[in-house]
Amino acid sequence: MCKILAACGNDCSACPRYIAHPYEKTEEELCHTAELWLKIGYRDRLVSNEEISCTGCKPENWCRYHIIECCERKNIRNCSECSEFPCKNMADCFSVTRSFEPRCREVCNDEEYRQLKKAFFEKEENLLAERK
16 A cells, blocks of 8 residues: 655554544554553543544644644645755654654554554655655
């Protein structure tokens, strides 16, 4: 299946939260993801399957960096298309994302970690590859 990049460079097709066709997840998979997010520290409580699931970037979705809003203003799909890439906002995004990697490595099994690495920890590389 093809890679689907979020505005920030996350690979949605590898994300355990992404449920858009053809990447549907079972109730058990979403529950496991919610438990994993709590264990990693991405959430401060166990959330419902509805809350953990995602169908992609939308302006109404919460984003710490307001990336989709920025992309919408500039009429671009993702940050790789921005003449200011990488801006300070994206540098901060990359840095904070990387700060979670040691915790993920610590609490995840190998399969979970590989999935999270592909989904989230390669966002900068994904965006750079899109620029070529």
